[in-house]
Amino acid sequence: MFYMLIDAQLPFAYIGHQGITVDADSGTLYTSTGSAVKNHGWYITKFTYNKNEIPTDFKVIRIFDNSYSKKISAMPSISPDNKILAIRARKNQKNYVRIYDFNEFKKNEDQADKLPYNEWIVDDGLTKDNYPFQAITTDGKYIYLMSGKSDKLPKRLYIYDLKGKIVQKIDNLRIGYDDAFDFSQSGAWEPEGLAIDNKSKELLLFFALGDAGSRIGRIFRMKIQD
Structure with a gap:
């Protein structure tokens, strides 16, 4: 089965190369942060899709402190039930996964880097x-x-x-x-x-x-x- 592209939004430097996910309640999209943001690996970007235009309602959200890699793509992912937000990170040559309660994250996104989370090191075998x-x-x-x-x-x-x-x-x-x-x-x-x-x-x-x-x-x- 093949699918045909029916529309697109314009390129936007605040949106990164890898990872895109959707808030199933609002339709808001979250993605890695692009080159327009210094130290983009510490952030994710949320935005509203805008056909044939640049995205609207975009916001850059700080996730990681200065000890984490500033060059990687965070690749956020929201579970279909809208309860879990998973984000990729890197620190001291190790890959990490960080898990947030997505409902709490949305309420406190301006202080997301201070919210409680669960985090672990990814097995080196993956990479x-x-x-x-x-x-x-x-x-x-x-x-x-x-x-x-x-x-x-x-x-x-x-x-x-x-x-x-x-x-x-x-x-x-x-x-x-x-x-x-x-x-x-x-x-x-x-x-x-x-x-x-x-x-x-x-x-x-x-x-x-x-x-x-x-x-x-x-x-x-x-x-x-x-």
């Missing part, structure tokens, strides 16, 4: 061999993390509970591998995003397939196990 940390999402029960390069090597998918206990490691993720050769002789196949389909209880995995300059995006589905 071993210089695999980029590519995506994060949550269904409200688990946190899903994906890594990988654009080459033919398998990708990685790690699953945690909300307390930071690792539930499953998939170090040989090959979903989409065969499709990559339909669009490229090289088999270029890069993980780009994760999301939850709450109705079908499926994890959606987004990959860029094809050679540079002629890539397409394709979404694959995996059933979520209780």
Whole structure:
């Protein structure tokens, strides 16, 4: 199945390269913060989508203190039930996941860096061999993390509970591998995003397939196990 783009908003330097999520109650979008903000890795941006224009109602929110990396993409993710906000961080050469109560976060976003949270270090195996940390999402029960390069090597998918206990490691993720050769002789196949389909209880995995300059995006589905 193919989907056609029907509209878009204009580029906006306050919106970052990776990670976008939606507040299911208001329709407000949250994303990594872009290059217009100094030390953008400490922040996330919220905004309202605005067809064919720059986004409206945008706000940059401080999340991390000065001890965290200022260069990474925070990649916020809100659970479908709107209860959990998960954010990626990096400190002292380690990747972290931070969890907030999203309702409390919305009430106190001007002091978000002072709110209580749960945080843990991500297993080094996810980014071993210089695999980029590519995506994060949550269904409200688990946190899903994906890594990988654009080459033919398998990708990685790690699953945690909300307390930071690792539930499953998939170090040989090959979903989409065969499709990559339909669009490229090289088999270029890069993980780009994760999301939850709450109705079908499926994890959606987004990959860029094809050679540079002629890539397409394709979404694959995996059933979520209780």
